[in-house]
Amino acid sequence: xxxxxxxxxxxxxxxxxxxxxxxxxxxxxxxxxxxxxxxxxxxxxxxxxxxxxxxxxxxxxxxxxxxxxxxxxxxxxxxxxxxxxxxxxxxxxxxxxxxxxxxxxxxxxxxxxxxxxxxxxxxxxxxxxxxxxxxxxxxxxxxxxxxxxxxxxxxxxxxxxxxxxxxxxxxxxxxxxxxxxxxxxxxxxxxxxxxxxxxxxxxxxxxxxxxxxxxxxxxxxxxxxxxxxxxxx
Numbered sequence: 001x002x003x004x005x006x007x008x009x010x011x012x013x014x015x016x017x018x019x020x021x022x023x024x025x026x027x028x029x030x031x032x033x034x035x036x037x038x039x040x041x042x043x044x045x046x047x048x049x050x051x052x053x054x055x056x057x058x059x060x061x062x063x064x065x066x067x068x069x070x071x072x073x074x075x076x077x078x079x080x081x082x083x084x085x086x087x088x089x090x091x092x093x094x095x096x097x098x099x100x101x102x103x104x105x106x107x108x109x110x111x112x113x114x115x116x117x118x119x120x121x122x123x124x125x126x127x128x129x130x131x132x133x134x135x136x137x138x139x140x141x142x143x144x145x146x147x148x149x150x151x152x153x154x155x156x157x158x159x160x161x162x163x164x165x166x167x168x169x170x171x172x173x174x175x176x177x178x179x180x181x182x183x184x185x186x187x188x189x190x191x192x193x194x195x196x197x198x199x200x201x202x203x204x205x206x207x208x209x210x211x212x213x214x215x216x217x218x219x220x221x222x223x224x225x226x227x228x229x230x231x232x233x
Contacts, residue, residue, distance in 0.1 A: 003070035005166050005197045006032035006055060010064035013050050013220075024050040026220040027064065032199060034165075037192040037230075039208035040201045042217035049170075051217060052201045056089055056168050057081045069165040086114050090159030090167045094174035096151045098143045098158075104130060105139040108158045115162060122161075129157040133187060149180035156187060160196075167191070169200045173207065185210055189232060 013025040024047050032038055042048040053059040054066060057073055060081070066074045069088055076084065085091075098107050105126050112122035130139055133153045143151050152172065159167055169188070173181030189210065192198055200211060208214050209231040216224040 002034055003067065004031045004033050005036075005069050006030065006199070007067040007070075008055075008064065009066075011051075011054060011061045011066055012063035013047075013054065013059070014062040024220055025054075025061070028217075028220070028222055029064075030215060030222060030225065032166075032197065034197050035192075035195050036213060037188075037196075037198045037211045038200070038213045038215060039211035040199060040215045040217060041203065041205065041208045043203060046217045047220040048201055048203075048217045050220075052168065052170055052199075055166075055199060056091060057085045086111055086162065088165045090162060090164040092152070092155050092159050092167065092169040092172045094171040096143070096155045096175070098151060098154060100143055103140050103142055104135060104146070104154045104157075107143070107154055108161050111158060111162050125161055126157070129160045130154070132160070133157045147180070148176050149183050152176060152180075152184050153187065156184070156191075160191070165197065167196050167198045169198065171202055172200065181207075186232075189230075 008028055008030050011025055011028040012023065015022045015024060028051060040048050040051065054061055061074050065072065068084065073081065073084055105123065108126035108130055109122040112125060127139060130136055133156055135150060135153055138146060138150060173184055176184060185207065188198060202208055212228065212230055214226050214228055215222060
């Protein structure tokens with residue numbers, strides 16, 4: 001039996017702020033299996049962004065354990081965390097984070113450069129995923145030649161190109177108008193239907209309703225973990 005993609009047990013995160021200790025996460029335990037589509041929701045200051053950083057191996061817990069796709073990551077060095085991020089996680093951010101002077105094809109191929117994939121293979125894989133997200137006719141366009149929705153699709157393609165175990169999206173429609181945001185969320189629905197494991201972090205209940213499971217975070221704790229019927233459209 002395959003291990004869960006995410007297995008958090010009693011995860012804590014404490015920060016030192018001046019003379020005070022701030023506890024952002026207080027014993028978070030959760031499991032996400034392969035192929036799930038999960039929304040993590042909570043108000044500002046609830047701890048969801050801290051949890052996202054730990055799930056994305058951008059930060060390490062102060063206590064508890066975290067296994068990503070069966071691999072214990074809470075004690076890895078910064079270099080080892082970077083390698084895990086590149087190999088196992090595809091990120092989609094609110095701000096796209098594309099290289100302004102690079103084409104869509106080169107932006108998508110970039111994680112494969114860091115992974116040491118040969119040039120011919122990485123360009124072929126980048127082309128494949130761009131076609132998959134509906135941008136096969138925009139391979140040579142730079143970000144300033146694309147709409148906001150197209151730029152986010154490039155970001156989604158970049159997240160997919162390493163064939164990650166986990167796709168982690170942080171407020172992915174935050175910089176998009178409502179209609180374009182719906183198009184991007186429809187793409188997430190299609191990726192999930194194709195077997196992708198997606199964890200989406202949002203403060204918007206309407207966006208969270210598209211997922212098949214909703215985890216509510218409050219004051220650094222999981223307050224609810226609910227299966228739900230997805231509401232699309």
